Amino acid sequence: MKHAAPRRAPLYQQVKILLLEALESGEWLQNDVLPSEFELAARFEVSQGTVRKALDELVTERVLYRRQGKGTFVAAYLDEWDRAGFVLSGFNRTQEVEKVQPELLTCMRANASEEVSEALGVRRGAPVVFVKRLLRLNGRVMAMDDVVLPGDLFDGLDSRKIRQNGGALYELYHRVFGVRVVRTREQLRAEPAASDEARLLGVDKGSPLLCVTRVAYAAEDKPVEWRRSWINTEQHAYSST
């Protein structure tokens, strides 16, 4: 890379991309240690400082983590709640993060509504995949959500693939479709439960639900998922970290 063709992006950005490609190709798996900064520098024909700057960014994006004296490692791909920077946590005391168990209700082809098409940057009526789920915490139903994905990016997605993956959607997007969620945006509202939601969540119609509308973005701010969740916050809070 010493004297490559007229440089467009900075070297460390190019190194970062090469590292991401190597990661996606499976060269290093979860919790594997990467070659040392000097070895990577030799491989990419740049200086150690340049590799370090690329690694810095991947660490802040939580793709890698470092341990002084040991090395640089591949981070576990975070599940969808973590990736959003949010977790469902006990409202009083218990700060431990509890595991969310999703149950798939629906997975079907559909066409983008007005709201979804704007959020995903596709034309209205464009083919999308529609997913409906129920989310349990310690066996108790406590949220439901509708997920809408652009059809072109998620071509072969079906119920079987989702169930196989145990319901961790963002990991599925990444591993099977090569779509890595980098950032999310959310809008939050308090809404009275409609009859459908009340029935599914086992609450009275009209009781307050936390309604979260989320758009997930991959690299270069490309929107890749629209999602609306209804959460019963009687026992738990939706918390930022």
Place this chain on the structure above:
Amino acid sequence: MKHAAPRRAPLYQQVKILLLEALESGEWLQNDVLPSEFELAARFEVSQGTVRKALDELVTERVLYRRQGKGTFVAAYLDEWDRAGFVLSGFNRTQEVEKVQPELLTCMRANASEEVSEALGVRRGAPVVFVKRLLRLNGRVMAMDDVVLPGDLFDGLDSRKIRQNGGALYELYHRVFGVRVVRTREQLRAEPAASDEARLLGVDKGSPLLCVTRVAYAAEDKPVEWRRSWINTEQHAYSST
């Protein structure tokens, strides 16, 4: 700083602290340009790269901003909604951020409740300052909040000071009490309006409100403010950015 006493923190961290002190002392004001990286390096007797690393952190913390070819500048201190990473925004269409107008209802001395004392890391019953406000958006009441501050950090705080400052609390903490909010954590719930809240917000008792419990932290994760807001999300959403 070349050969200072046995080094505890890295040089760039020390430089960062010196820069923050200079900022708090008013050496440079909002949108002022700082000396160049080389001038700062000479002043602190470190290399330009070390100054740059200190500036990098202050830029990511939004204390400074840079313009290539021009210089490094002092950022405007963000108001409390921005600093939290949240803004109240129109739910449909209009993405422009609207200005929140706070109205002070109460400012009094009180004692820390159990919940507040845990969040602020003070003993139960410790002296605190209690503030109650009404928040308007375009003249319409749309939220209320209770703010609790540790009494030792905010000794002379009273209604007059809050009103003088136009209600921007985080800027007041910073400018008058030297407390710079760096990070916040929030827990969100949907709750039925109690009679007090319903009356103040002009909604029916029991109608859904978004309840946000926030703890704000200064440097070194020191908690400096506890706050609970009730938000009417009929017309607007509480949105992350």
Place this chain on the structure above:
DNA sequence: TAGTGGTCTAGACCACCGC
């Protein structure tokens, strides 16, 4: 002790800005 990440330096060149 050897190898890793973490810090720091001095100097170079580039891209952008304003005169």
Place this chain on the structure above:
DNA sequence: CGGTGGTCTAGACCACTAC
């Protein structure tokens, strides 16, 4: 054109980890 931030290098030393 000179001055600024932005990138890149080569080499040094430190702190931590493992053996």
